[in-house]
Amino acid sequence: MISMILVLNHKGDVMISRQYRDDVSRAAADSFRLQVIAAKETGTQAPVKRIENCSFLYTRHLNMYFVAITRANVNPALVFEYLFQKITILKAYLGEEFDDNSIRNNMTLIYELMDETMDYGYPQNCAVDVLRLYINLGNIRQQDEPDASELTSQITGAIDWRREGIRHKRNEVYIDVLESINLLMSSQGDILRMEVTAQVQMNTKLTGMPECKFGLNDKLVIEKEASSNRKPGVEIDDCTFHRCVRLGKFDADRTITFIPPDGEFELMRYRVTDNINLPFKIIPAVREMQDQNRVSINLKAISTYNTRLFATHVVIKIPVPKNTAKTKIKTSFGRAKYEPEQSAIIWRIKKFPGKAECMIGADIDLMPTTRNKAWVRPPINVDFQVPMFTSSGVNVRFLRVYDKSGYNTNRWVRYITKAGGYQIRI
Amino acid sequence: MPSINLPGKNDGGHDSRFFTTQKKGEMHELKMELHSTDRNTKVDAVKKVIASMTVGKDVSSLFTDVLNCVQTGNIELKKLVYLYLINYSKSQPELALLAVNTFVKDASDPNPLIRALAVRTMGCIRVEKITEYLCDPLSRALRDEDPYVRKTAAVCVAKLYDLAPALVQERGFLEILHDLISDSNPSVVANGVAALSEIAETSGKDVMKISASVLQKLLAALNECTEWGQVFILDSLAKYAPADAREAEGIIERVTPRLQHANSAVVMSAVKVILSYMELMGSANTDTIRNLTRKLAPPLVTLLNSEPEIQYVALRNINLIVQKRPSILENEIRVFFCKYNDPIYVKMEKLEIIIKLVSEKNIDQVLLELKEYATEVDVDFVRKSVSAIGRCAVKLERAAERCIGVLLELIQTKVNYVVQESVIVIKDIFRRYPNRYESIIATLCDNLDTLDEPQAKASMIWIIGEYAERIDNADELLDNFLETFEEEDPSVQLQLLTATVKCFLKNPEDTQDMVQRVLDLATEESDNPDLRDRGFIYWRLLSTDPEAAKLVVLGDKPVIEDDTFKLEPNLLNTLIGQIATLSSIYHKPPEAFVVRASGRGVMHLGVGGDDMGEDDEEDYEDDEGIEQEDPVDLLDMGGMGINDNGAGDDLFGSSTPQAEQAVRFVKVCSEEKSGGIDVLAAYHQVNGNVLMELEFQNKSCSVPVSNLAIQLNKNAFGLSPVNQQIICNPPVQVGSSGTATVQLVANRSMLAPVQPGPASPQVQVAIKNMATSQVFYFAANFNIDAMFSSGGQMDRNAFIETWKNIDDGKEIYSTVSDLPSTDIDGIQAKFELYNIFFIARRQGMDGQEVVYFSMKTMTGMDFLAELTFKAGVNACKICLKTENTSYGHLVKNAIENLLRF
Known part of the structure; x- marks a missing residue:
């Protein structure tokens, strides 16, 4: 597993260095500086590099390098996903555009986050909302005992993305369907590649632990429902879901059910390649x-x-x-x-x-x-x-919210289609 | 650095002030602050210590002072102290024991967060002595009522196993860990699985043992645990062999929903499980397999919409998948078409997959794409695209003509590297389809002048030789090349030799002189053995039996196919089981690159270096040979087959420079003196500790070498071992060797009485073999650079002052020539590793570069050095100034050595 995580600035100076295992030494930072940063390799060469029996996996945020070093045969996707989440967490704590200065200024906070999100090189809970409960700009909320154990069950629980006892005066859900259309057209006007990749963003302000059911005009679902006078659905090639969604249920009957995190999150992504309306x-x-x-x-x-x-x-x-x-x-x-x-x-x-x-x-x-x-x-x-346009033709059919207290929920849906890579060769 | 208030969410941190440079006496000041009664002062002081640690300053001297702060109710402070402990406990093992009490106390704190913190940190203290104290708290923690503590304890078992495997078994921790798989909490299950898998992997024992009931538990936890937990579980499922096809199918059914997960690591691991099990299901279940094949394609394609890093990982894996099961992605070739703004490394991988998926159905589209890529900017990518066109031609017979058409169009662009690459692949096309497309030779001959790279030249010359009878002026063309024979690359010379001989055999009348000349050049003028040998073989053939020569030289060549980068089936099967690991990135089995730092038999004294065992991987470099084509063709095409064209992703770059202090062992004691043990020694510095590395080669000592005692005589540096005991673990048997690290400290009492004249580098060592009670003596010369302190950086003004104050008579001069590199930045970086600090650099007269460095030994001796380089001259002039004249020559030697290596 991961032996060390480094955060380096663009010159290769160490800003954060957290060693999780002792099989990699500090000199690794020098190797990386000399052989990757100084060699101007980033961006052209692969983001996985082997130097002296150690594998370096790295990504960038602005001009900073986030480097994971290992000697083992790790799962590289896991390492990159962890680094990305690490960056997301830092964005949540330090602001979207955090830079070397904010890293330096919050060194102790970051070490705390490093400690909590990874143990012996194994990623642990990275949910920002939960981390916020007990890591707060270096100042721990002094907890009395019952609080702490509630907290730990939160961190380790099956639903680690939402805490209990959330209350909202008005129960609202905002749904944004953001489609990006990718097009590659040859100079002769032939379409070489065309697909829509979309994100469904949600912002939930719901009380309690609500059970939600979400439906798109998915062709496979609509065909199953007997009412034939409906418009045919859209053929969705593939989708991926936020971890709150029950994947087993989706695999069985394509229904999307979940208990949502509080606030903004990305519910799902989908991909459509057929019957696309080019705007x-x-x-x-x-x-x-x-x-x-x-x-x-x-x-x-x-x-x-x-x-x-x-x-x-x-x-x-x-x-x-x-x-x-x-x-x-x-x-x-x-x-x-x-x-x-x-x-x-x-x-x-x-x-x-x-x-x-x-x-x-x-x-x-x-x-x-x-x-x-x-x-x-x-x-x-x-x-x-x-x-208010989806080039794939996808639309939201329903969002049902069930909670014990039986409140009413207001729902707003927006659609936007934007250009992803919309390229025409000349 | 001024602290800056950040806009937006954050207004709390001002930690950058802790990074301000340390002045003299800072350590003392810190010490005072650490003992302060004011909590904030204390916290700030610890933060300063951590900041220094982060930038690589040695603050280990504050160990006890920092440790004192651990007795606090403040979690923040506690966490910082623990962080410090993790970093330095290894170098201060005795002192680390002092922290044990705190851990034990914290491990039974009412607050589960603190309990977990204690258990987590305890496991990171890599000191063997601490392990016995660790067991009881760990045992309690594994049964803690709080899941957060249990999940932390689960990982801690893996930490302990790495340090003391016997202890883990003795205390039955493995069984408890196994029980945790059935825990009610999914996070605990996940970490339990992770810990067990790791122990299974490092120990090679099957401690994971997936039984039917465990399997059900794992599958149940899969739905509930965090994304990381899902990855751990899926990875361990991939190693499990289902009893029969039905069980495999059952598990696959539970795993397929994971293909929809937003986390790509979960998706990749699920793909691995499914592919591994598909192997086991055999061919009986064609329907199921077809069904699965259909299900796998969409998630793989979706991965290509992720971040470039994930795309890269996915593409390297897809490369394996399309070789194993081409049907999965056979209709998806378009998703691998490159976008203009893809990073180069993504484009290169996509290109590889396009070639793997190209078929007669899609070749026209692919050719249009490749032609498009061949006009892009990046040279490597363009070359690979051109080469890809040739590979398509070799692969698809019916499309070969169209491919050649595109190549000819590209040659017309006259772009130098495009033309050269085209020539190289056209040679391969000629080899694949002999006597079919010679009509294009004329076009190639028009571009002879463009060729300046050896490979392109050699290819062209091969073509001329092979088709000499169809080219009117073949002999003239070859004659042109012959004019510069001596300057050519060996590969070109070899081709020239062969081509001329071919030409002669086909048309003996006109080329008699030429062949004589080239044979002379090859056998008499050249000192390349391959060229000479080949020259002699031809000569003898031609002089004894020209008909036999014809048979040999003009014989039919085996047909080539495009198997570039194609993996050998056994390796491919291994790698399919390694999908979603680094193995699948490197396309090498894990044994080829996982070199564990442990298992070197170094006992945990001081800090072990990481830079040993490097030879292990060199052996695997040769494995590239499996990709080699037609071994039969020794004389003709030696070493310039199609597979040389690839950019050759040099993941394992063999000449990686050392970034750590190099360790150079010297034999110091031979077996006659020591009762059958050869001793090699080296000195270096790691994390501010002077270490003596010893290697024991047991030649003939019948008792395995395990327990030794070491003592040093008084020496010029005041060095003595911290711990006199040396333990070799495992014991060094006859015929094997083992290493040990001895940490040294310098103190005044060990200084040898000052002698007039230069100090001796000699350190006299006595070692007693406790098993045989034999004592043996030897001297191991010390290299003074191992004791340069990390605090040797001088202020510029102080440097100038000191420089001026030292009498010119105390200067030492020397000149080093034949340096491997005169790159000052490189030298500067290397010197920094040895605590030789850069002060300033200036341009002297006539292109001279003068660089100043300062260094200080741990015993407080200052040395100032001036290095002068001159542009175009591979040498360096050293001028060294110091008040400690008797050590000057040692420092001078050290600098010379560093420059040379």
């Missing part, structure tokens, strides 16, 4: 005129969603050669600008109505270069958000 059609035409040192680009963007909807934050990034000297851009809508530091024309449209068509045309003059190296033509990248 935008992008038709580019790029012509390189070698002899004249010119490139001309024409691009048409067509929105396919309903006229009642609109997309926001539409950004189309059209790459241009590095040696671009001058651009002449005309757009029918929105604003476009050549941004040399990105080597691209960035076309921004704040609000893109449904069933609309926008055009951009650009004439690009190139600087003559001594080396006659061809332009690599990176893909066009599109970014957007379409509220």
